[in-house]
Amino acid sequence: MPEETMGDGWTPVCPESGVANDQFQEFQLDGEPCFLFRRRGRLFAYRNRCPHLGIPLNWMPERFLDPDNCFIHCVNHGALFTPESGDCIAGPCQGDRLMSVPLRIADGTIEARL
Numbered sequence: 439m440p441e442e443t444m445g446d447g448w449t450p451v452c453p454e455s456g457v458a459n460d461q462f463q464e465f466q467l468d469g470e471p472c473f474l475f476r477r478r479g480r481l482f483a484y485r486n487r488c489p490h491l492g493i494p495l496n497w498m499p500e501r502f503l504d505p506d507n508c509f510i511h512c513v514n515h516g517a518l519f520t521p522e523s524g525d526c527i528a529g530p531c532q533g534d535r536l537m538s539v540p541l542r543i544a545d546g547t548i549e550a551r552l
């Protein structure tokens with residue numbers, strides 16, 4: 439979905455029904471790469487920027503989970519992040535966290551803003 443910010447700062451990302459559990463959706467906010475996903479029915483979103491070097495976490499589109507599908511994984515140097523909080527629990531940025539992106543649902547559409 440193209441980036442189109444509304445007057446209140448919220449940007450439509452995708453239909454709420456279009457994101458299944460453990461499915462990821464990448465998008466841009468003000469030119470900033472971000473991603474959202476659903477886990478156990480709840481939606482979460484973060485900037486796609488590893489706290490270690492400030493570069494994207496993934497090499498493959500929409501692929502962010504480790505091989506066990508438990509944690510968000512940075513493919514660059516192996517950092518692992520708790521999906522629900524963005525806390526880094528292993529790797530070179532352990533103790534740091536992903537930057538979360540606020541979400542809301544409006545008329546069946548997921549919207550985000552920085």
Ligand code: FES
Binds near residue numbers: 488491
């Ligand atoms: S850039 Fe993510 S662990 Fe190094």
